[in-house]
Amino acid sequence: DAEITQSPRHKITETGRQVTLACHQTWNHNNMFWYRQDLGHGLRLIHYSYGVQDTNKGEVSDGYSVSRSNTEDLPLTLESAASSQTSVYFCASSEGTLSYEQYFGPGTRLTVT
Amino acid sequence: QKEVEQNSGPLSVPEGAIASLNCTYSDRGSQSFFWYRQYSGKSPELIMSIYSNGDKEDGRFTAQLNKASQYVSLLIRDSQPSDSATYLCAVRFGDYKLSFGAGTTVTVRA
Numbered sequence: 488d489a490e491i492t493q494s495p496r497h498k499i500t501e502t503g504r505q506v507t508l509a510c511h512q513t514w515n516h517n518n519m520f521w522y523r524q525d526l527g528h529g530l531r532l533i534h535y536s537y538g539v540q541d542t543n544k545g546e547v548s549d550g551y552s553v554s555r556s557n558t559e560d561l562p563l564t565l566e567s568a569a570s571s572q573t574s575v576y577f578c579a580s581s582e583g584t585l586s587y588e589q590y591f592g593p594g595t596r597l598t599v600t
Numbered sequence: 601q602k603e604v605e606q607n608s609g610p611l612s613v614p615e616g617a618i619a620s621l622n623c624t625y626s627d628r629g630s631q632s633f634f635w636y637r638q639y640s641g642k643s644p645e646l647i648m649s650i651y652s653n654g655d656k657e658d659g660r661f662t663a664q665l666n667k668a669s670q671y672v673s674l675l676i677r678d679s680q681p682s683d684s685a686t687y688l689c690a691v692r693f694g695d696y697k698l699s700f701g702a703g704t705t706v707t708v709r710a
Contacts, residue, residue: 591643
């Protein structure tokens with residue numbers, strides 16, 4: 488079955504380190520999104536991509552970057568991890584032509600100490 | 601800023617009752633609306649999408665949309681303990697991005 492996966496599921500890192508979270512989908516969806524979810528803030532969009540080589544900033548993009556070299560993957564990089572980036576991170580994808588529905592991966596819980 | 605507001609919770613209902621969840625949005629031009637269910641410690645799961653004014657039913661779930669009032673709701677009939685979760689309203693504001701409400705937590709009492 489087609490799916491969307493994230494790795495690692497849990498990560499503890501130190502302040503200042505670079506961290507990359509992986510997202511992989513096998514639906515062949517054009518659109519991919521990264522969100523963070525924090526108590527009191529709901530889901531906030533970090534970055535998104537509408538196709539290979541396309542990347543765009545969301546509402547909370549400072550300190551994060553993404554790249555899209557193929558349809559299946561959109562890795563999220565924290566350039567220099569900060570304690571404020573401790574959060575749960577969700578990747579999602581949508582088909583983009585016939586459907587706007589987004590489907591979420593299982594999430595990565597990141598702790599920055 | 602595209603805003604999506606949900607009625608504050610938590611919402612506690614007895615088993616077998618109807619749970620009613622409300623959502624308002626700021627952009628009159630919005631065309632696509634979604635309800636997600638999120639169990640504690642899990643990722644959001646799409647349960648309903650609605651694009652036209654009126655009601656859409658899927659099993660025990662009914663989504664209602666009123667674009668003139670910028671209002672979308674979700675009814676859960678015959679609520680079960682397994683319906684205990686946080687429900688997120690999402691609205692598409694142009695292209696493919698969604699804006700999410702903060703969520704309403706529902707607890708179904710056995």
